[in-house]
Amino acid sequence: MRFAPHAALALALAAAPVAAADVPSPGEIVAAAPAAEWVAIAAEDLLIMTLTPDAKGRTRRVVIQLMPAPFSQGWVGNIRVLAKAHWWDGTAVTRVQDNYVAQWGDPDGEDAAKAKPLPAGLRTMAESEYVVPPYHDGESVVRRVTGPRDFYADRATFRQGWPVAGAKDGSTWPVHCYGMVGVGRNLSPDTGTGAELYTVIGHAPRHLDRNIALVGRVVEGIEHLSSLPRGTGPLGVYETAEERTPIVSIRLASELPAGERPRFEYLSTEGATFARYVEARANRRDAFFITPAGGADVCNVPVPVRRVAAR
Amino acid sequence: MRFAPHAALALALAAAPVAAADVPSPGEIVAAAPAAEWVAIAAEDLLIMTLTPDAKGRTRRVVIQLMPAPFSQGWVGNIRVLAKAHWWDGTAVTRVQDNYVAQWGDPDGEDAAKAKPLPAGLRTMAESEYVVPPYHDGESVVRRVTGPRDFYADRATFRQGWPVAGAKDGSTWPVHCYGMVGVGRNLSPDTGTGAELYTVIGHAPRHLDRNIALVGRVVEGIEHLSSLPRGTGPLGVYETAEERTPIVSIRLASELPAGERPRFEYLSTEGATFARYVEARANRRDAFFITPAGGADVCNVPVPVRRVAAR
16 A cells, blocks of 8 residues: 555665665664664663553553653652552553543542542652753754754753753753653642653643653553543543553562563664764655655654563 | 643633633633634535444544645545545555554555556646645734744744745645644655545654645544554554454535535634734643743644534
């Protein structure tokens, strides 16, 4: 059949003829990266969310990579406390809004009489923690390639495997790309504990940057969330308990027996391959394309993350 | 429960306190637009796609608005021919790729022996028709509000209800926002007939602009496509017939009996309300938000479209 074009990391079209100047696609560039440019993700930075099996009895597992310092560490710390307390076991996916978010947590979280008690040791974060103050770090070469400006910030770039935006003063913050995981909150000054989480399942809602904490991204299994039926209540909230997909468990990978921990790695955003990958994403010259765009927004250059076979 | 923020057109949070300066949300601005600023969509510009019922027996209908002149009229013309020939009846959704597209058409379309014969009267379009040459038209006031530049073009704006990008020379083309519908094709110089269509179900793949024809947008029912299971084959193609959701029919609304035609209207992008709506999307000051972004990308300002009660 005729194709709409493939995503960056998919295989080249099976029927693509070999062109005289065979320009590699972004996916091919990534696939050829040397092993040394792949950075292992620590087990303590991986959350494994297991939903109930689907209608055909198949396991549904979502893997989330937590953000490293200096981003959102208060909320990430709380998430570790909640995961170690097995707090999300028995909670559910509570909301799925098309072209926006899938959200999960305690369906009764706002009902003082029924809310599931939170574990001890959770911190309360200030709004100032949405943004990281200026700090000095090697400037990624991709800064010059992603374009002079970002609509939502003075600049956008990649740092240690993550898409970030920044201001002229050097402060930075994570950005709401597809698959990023954030912290549900009530109105300001509430900043959320981390008990209520969501992931982006549509066009990047960048207007949320700096207004809500981002704590990670889904690296595998997002389809188990993005393909859920949309809620019919306001904001895509599920109106009945039966509509909610139950969460069996959320565990840090470091809490699993060593032999059961999934292993993942991401392509270093400070390496040569990533710079070529960004350039290829911004200027598609591989067989399917006719007119290179000449630029790309930071959320249209997903950082490659892949599962590694168990040792 | 704590909320991730609501989408532009959703109701304000039920629990939002009334602030001293009660700033309307984008959705509230739109809801207050005078009737005269809503533009009726002609029945011949609406495609009604009916899928087989879901597992609970509920009807699944997707409504697509076709683009007006001067955009993509060759392909739009072919789509009318195909719809009048009832060509899609019995075809299927053939591919769903996460954060990318849902695609439909003849699963055997590339098999000369099995492909469903196409109706007579289909045109073949040239690649030059992806872009509309410069023409003079009232410049929408929103041009100054959406920002000085777009990553993928010299500028992005709205014209007669549609998001478009353009070059300095005045040429324009439609853009691949969420829900936009495009024409599957093989490698250049093939431009596709319109028999194979897709819609965007993830972050706007703007690198496709000018490389493939856009012919419309889903205005209702996109969840019936975006929530489908993802295909497990390469590029999200369904590998078995059982995975494909069958299409019962695709009809132009103008072909339905007058009493059965759904009616829709869009908010004029040349009116005062739309300009205020864009500004509010770019600078969220309503209760949930703390830091206005100061800008918005063209795909983060969805043009409001609403169903109108039958007469």
